[in-house]
Amino acid sequence: MHTTLIEATELQRLMASGPTPLVLDASFELGNPQAGKAQYAQEHIPGSLHADLDQDLSDHDQSPSAGRHPLPSREAFAARLVAWGLNPQQQVVVLDRQGANYCGRLWWMLKWCGHEAVAVLNGGLPAWKAAGGPVTADPTPTPSPGRFVLGNSLVRALGTTELQQALGSPGQTVIDARATPRFRGEVEPLDPVAGHIPGALNRPFADNIGPDGRFKPAEQLKQEFLQLLGGRDPAGVVHQCGSGVSALPNLLAMEVAGLGRSALYPGSWSAWCNTPGTPRARG
Structure with a gap:
């Protein structure tokens, strides 16, 4: 598997x-x-x-x-x-x-x-x-329905309230996957408010990919994330980005690196900045 x-x-x-x-x-x-x-x-x-x-x-x-x-x-x-x-x-x-x-x-x-x-x-x-794999422009026929049955979630997802309640606690570290200018609040092309969740660390999702377009080796990813975390527990990481999409390369990279399957804030900055009362930071 x-x-x-x-x-x-x-x-x-x-x-x-x-x-x-x-x-x-x-x-x-x-x-x-x-x-x-x-x-x-x-x-x-x-x-x-x-x-x-x-x-x-x-x-x-x-x-x-x-x-x-x-x-x-x-x-x-x-x-x-x-x-x-x-x-x-x-x-x-x-x-x-x-x-x-x-x-x-x-x-x-x-x-x-x-x-x-x-x-x-x-x-x-x-x-x-x-690698010599074939490609085609031919449409794929509609498959017969599968027998998949919904099971228990194998991942952890946090809502805005849950994330905010734990904000600043030593057991939680937010990693933001957006490009650094957006993280700092210097530009914001998509959401109504610029900035980031207070205390979040920044690791643009593209940093996980090497010059060959593939994920960097596991040991290199591990060292980069541990350096970013600076002694914080990898088990307490919550990943986010702009809208809960580009955060996933970071989450996947941490798992590839042997640092466990960390949590995701699916709403991310687009949900956070549209929720009244949430704190915001710049710089």
């Missing part, structure tokens, strides 16, 4: 030997919400399906205090997994073309619904192609 990362060559062997994994392509572009579908239509791994951040991985029928990409209910997402043909214990492989920014969300959501056998394709579609 692959539960964090899977290499392109490993996926090739898995697809050749069976049982067949479910491959989900979560490519997306925040600035152009239709781009991910277009990228998938142009070329994708044969047999893979597209998972759209807006349509499949979010529920926008919520108040601004839920953030820009609120999670759907677990029941609604489980129904989507059944429609994608997922069966119990089936290996799932998720990928994108954006440095695991979007497929990381999908990876986490499957575990949120109780499915542990899910891994991110290290390096995404570029790594797949570099």
